[in-house]
Amino acid sequence: MAGFIIIICLLTLSQYIFGWKLGIDQWLFRDVVSSATPYPGRMGVNTALNFVLMGLALLLLGQNSQRYTWLAQIFSSVAALISLLALFGHLFNVDILERLVTITTTQPINTIATFFILYGGILLLCPREGLMQVVTSPLVGGVMVRWLLPWAMIFPVAVNWFTLQGQNLAWYNANFGYTFRSAIMVFTFSILILGTGRFLNQIDYKRQQAEKEIKKINETLEDLVAERTDDLQKSQARFAGILEIANDAIISVDRTQRITLFNQGAEKIFGYKMEDILGEPLNLLLPEQFRDAHPQHIKQFGHSSSRARRMGERGEIWGSSSRWNAVFG
Known part of the structure; x- marks a missing residue:
């Protein structure tokens, strides 16, 4: 199925590149007149490219190889980035991002959401390999990624979108919007950095306490070993002395x-x-x-x-x- 989708989408991309008209977009529904694009029934370049990348990722995942897992996650990440640009185009009314440069059918919100869900599924298929190895790690790096990544992905977009809406509603001018957004970003990321530093300090403190306990236990064990070694040497010396002075054959x-x-x-x-x-x-x-x-x-x-x-x-x-x-x- 993944291979069939790749072939269809490559043929669609070839129509944009070479100016062909293969009629793939009219197999199920006939084209209708549109002033937005000369190809109203054809999927957009970004959508076709996403299907190709996602299809390749699914094919690579079936190889059960760590190298192919890396490639599959990279391909699917590029597809997710293309859909993210289309989402930003919808949120901030940037038409060129919705179409990925050329004038074609836009990538709608429901398609964007579907690609994001598919991207998440591809990553979760191999949660301990590739890019997900860092995210799911129980170590400090993994904890920090799981804590900071949602903020880095959602917060800047939300702040910029609300700022743009305020400007569109004429609540303030662009200069005030930039100032307000900068203040929120500085304050929020300062809190995140301070919280991260506090969290790392706690981990480091626990590590130092554990090292002190281990050092104390090692010193106690060394004392016990030295004491037992001394007793053993004394016992061996006494035994050797007995053997030397004994008249009986031993x-x-x-x-x-x-x-x-x-x-x-x-x-x-x-x-x-x-x-x-x-x-x-x-x-x-x-x-x-x-x-x-x-x-x-x-x-x-x-x-x-x-x-x-x-x-x-x-x-x-x-x-x-x-x-x-x-x-x-």
């Missing part, structure tokens, strides 16, 4: 049964130096006759409900020294 292994801890007591009993034994498999410390069965014992203990077991509680403990086999316990 050995720790990882998941692969490789030795990760080997104290002085273990060095005396097994005859290996710590730097030589670290990273070696635990089987190195087991007598050969027990090495094959040891992984099965580990597996059984892993599946049992016990979390710890005293060494030697079931009898003697055998170990392999660098010099001989020994019995412990």
Whole structure:
């Protein structure tokens, strides 16, 4: 449908450009004589151009691409601007704006309203992309746009229209109208600027308070971490001291049964130096006759409900020294 409308409107524009008379405007109704335009039944240049731009925008939106969304919103914005000029032409009796330069059929109010509604629909189809990304943003910029944009769009037009009506009714002359309008504009925009500044100050104050709270929490966490780190270092130092002076062998292994801890007591009993034994498999410390069965014992203990077991509680403990086999316990 959008493509069909584009073709019809391009043919209409070609009639104005090349002076053709294709009779498109007489398909449904015959032309009537008019003193305002030589083409009374033909849509105006601005209306035809708007249909082309809106049709292109609808086609681009169907591509589901961010780049095409930008183009669609730009095309529809140009169409809305053309309709806005036509609206100003009606409001301020500027005939050239109603027709978009050339002498053609004007763009009526109902058509202008329809284009504005269509423009709003195109923008709302992708509220988080393109031009609407700023308008719908939850950040400060989006809030400011939603607050100031209606004033920028409506207030100047309303002030100028009321001023013009007062001049047309001979309530005052043009000089007074310019003065009155300037005073209202200065006062209103001053209030808007002050209100905007106050709003931004409130946001900045809340941000500063949040930063102070975060800084305070960070300092508290840093103190806690430093305290815990100091306690941990002291605990590790005590543990290391115990390991060094212990006469018993204290050995720790990882998941692969490789030795990760080997104290002085273990060095005396097994005859290996710590730097030589670290990273070696635990089987190195087991007598050969027990090495094959040891992984099965580990597996059984892993599946049992016990979390710890005293060494030697079931009898003697055998170990392999660098010099001989020994019995412990």
